[in-house]
Amino acid sequence: MKRVLVTGGAGFLGSHLCDRLLNDGNEVICLDNFFTGSKQNIIHLLGNPYFELARHDVTMPYFAEVDEIYNLACPASPIHYQLNPIKTVKTSVMGAINMLGLAKRVKATVLQASTSEVYGDPEVHPQPEGYWGNVNPIGPRSCYDEGKRCAETLFVNYHQQNGVNIKILRIFNTYGPRMSQNDGRVVSNFIIQALKNQDITIFGDGSQTRSFMYVTDLIEGMISMMATPNNITGPINIGNPVEFTMKELAEKVVNLTGSKSKLVYHDLPKDDPTQRKPDIALAQVHLNGWQPTVNLNEGLQKTIAYFQNQIKG
Ligand code: NAD
Ligand code: UDP
Numbered sequence: 001m002k003r004v005l006v007t008g009g010a011g012f013l014g015s016h017l018c019d020r021l022l023n024d025g026n027e028v029i030c031l032d033n034f035f036t037g038s039k040q041n042i043i044h045l046l047g048n049p050y051f052e053l054a055r056h057d058v059t060m061p062y063f064a065e066v067d068e069i070y071n072l073a074c075p076a077s078p079i080h081y082q083l084n085p086i087k088t089v090k091t092s093v094m095g096a097i098n099m100l101g102l103a104k105r106v107k108a109t110v111l112q113a114s115t116s117e118v119y120g121d122p123e124v125h126p127q128p129e130g131y132w133g134n135v136n137p138i139g140p141r142s143c144y145d146e147g148k149r150c151a152e153t154l155f156v157n158y159h160q161q162n163g164v165n166i167k168i169l170r171i172f173n174t175y176g177p178r179m180s181q182n183d184g185r186v187v188s189n190f191i192i193q194a195l196k197n198q199d200i201t202i203f204g205d206g207s208q209t210r211s212f213m214y215v216t217d218l219i220e221g222m223i224s225m226m227a228t229p230n231n232i233t234g235p236i237n238i239g240n241p242v243e244f245t246m247k248e249l250a251e252k253v254v255n256l257t258g259s260k261s262k263l264v265y266h267d268l269p270k271d272d273p274t275q276r277k278p279d280i281a282l283a284q285v286h287l288n289g290w291q292p293t294v295n296l297n298e299g300l301q302k303t304i305a306y307f308q309n310q311i312k313g
Pocket of ligand 2 (some may be wrong): 077184201269
């Protein structure tokens with residue numbers, strides 16, 4: 001039995017990861033400050049003797065004897081990470097330093113939940129790991145993008161300078177049950193608007209693209225990444241390379257929900273990336289034959305069913 005620390009464990013992705021790690025027979029410490037996460041996401045785990053909840057902020061040092069650390073603590077939705085941009089940078093950078101320091105002390109392997117945002121508004125398409133990106137260092141998204149880029153730098157430096165075992169995964173847009181209703185990201189926004197027959201808010205003309213991965217595919221990839229040999233440090237992209245425009249996504253959600261909602265167009269937020277699609281060749285080589293298995297229709301249906309229940313209360 002391994003003891004595993006999941007920072008951001010009460011969030012959307014972290015809570016699914018806690019479920020999976022416990023199912024695999026591990027002991028899990030879930031660390032969270034509940035900024036965007038919720039007890040509701042982990043309430044079913046609170047009675048499990050192998051699950052421990054620590055209310056803690058990752059910007060402060062944390063001590064525990066653990067074998068593995070998954071560092072997910074960081075708000076991921078633009079509206080939330082832009083609320084307090086200084087705190088977002090601190091969470092990424094000081095959180096990385098604290099988790100890397102812990103990993104160094106207890107000789108744990110530490111996995112960083114990095115992001116496709118390190119590519120910014122990419123001029124290379126699809127994005128391979130060797131592409132350095134096109135990021136505005138002083139724009140509204142920079143607290144997140146540059147925070148995550150600096151975290152990658154710290155991970156690589158702790159590996160090279162101190163021999164810490166690191167794994168960097170660059171996660172592309174992921175969706176599924178347990179996104180919060182006020183998360184603000186596109187999939188949850190569109191589904192909730194459609195279920196309530198409200199206008200579907202498309203930002204810009206809806207021609208910008210994203211590639212959406214269902215949460216179970218990501219969790220499988222995270223577990224496989226942690227299990228790779230020590231010489232595989234990443235960064236490795238993880239995502240579903242099937243690309244959709246936001247207009248296509250809106251139409252799909254309206255069809256699948258049978259909604260009466262209309263599509264309405266709002267201003268495009270500044271620095272909103274125009275296109276995004278992962279090159280997943282490295283993941284397919286290194287992650288135990290990993291590939292996405294849930295297509296967008298199937299994943300949306302499961303997510304719609306989840307939000308239907310949530311809205312009913
Ligand atoms: P989320 O907002 O649901 O989860 C983030 C969790 O971190 C929340 O539980 C929040 O309360 C916690 N947190 C935030 N700041 C903290 C702090 N200072 N100390 C302790 N806990 C803190 O978002 P998510 O989608 O589950 O994302 C999880 C991680 O994966 C993030 O690091 C995010 O950057 C990364 N990621 C997610 C996606 C995606 O599409 N979902 C894509 C790329 C990267
Ligand atoms: N978006 C949209 N309507 C919304 C929310 C988001 O059209 O209600 C767009 C947003 O402008 C972006 C895309 O959907 O082009 C994905 O946005 P999200 O916030 O989910 O993630 P990110 O921009 O970080 O990929």
